[in-house]
Amino acid sequence: MPENTNSNRRDLLKTGLGLVAVAGTVLSTGKAKADDKLAHELVQYQETPKDGAQCSKCAQFQAPAACAIVASPIAATGWCVAYAPKEG
Numbered sequence: 001m002p003e004n005t006n007s008n009r010r011d012l013l014k015t016g017l018g019l020v021a022v023a024g025t026v027l028s029t030g031k032a033k034a035d036d037k038l039a040h041e042l043v044q045y046q047e048t049p050k051d052g053a054q055c056s057k058c059a060q061f062q063a064p065a066a067c068a069i070v071a072s073p074i075a076a077t078g079w080c081v082a083y084a085p086k087e088g
């Protein structure tokens with residue numbers, strides 16, 4: 001069994017809790033508007049990829065450096081808990 005299983009579970013739990021918080025915010029405020037996007041802190045945005053996941057591979061990414069739901073600026077190499085991989 002890998003040594004970092006507990007760490008992975010904690011990370012997964014934190015990500016899950018973050019997504020619940022994001023979903024609650026979006027549901028309570030309605031559809032995210034261009035001028036009313038989620039703050040970086042709320043979605044734990046970081047400017048570096050996480051486990052191979054990054055903004056440029058996310059369904060919410062808007063090239064060259066914007067996001068449909070998170071406040072600008074973001075980086076194509078960034079990541080947040082709302083990450084949802086593009087299909088296909």
Ligand code: SF4
Nearest residue numbers: 055058060061067080
């Ligand atoms: S990972 Fe987060 S900030 Fe990046 S494009 Fe997806 S939803 Fe937006």
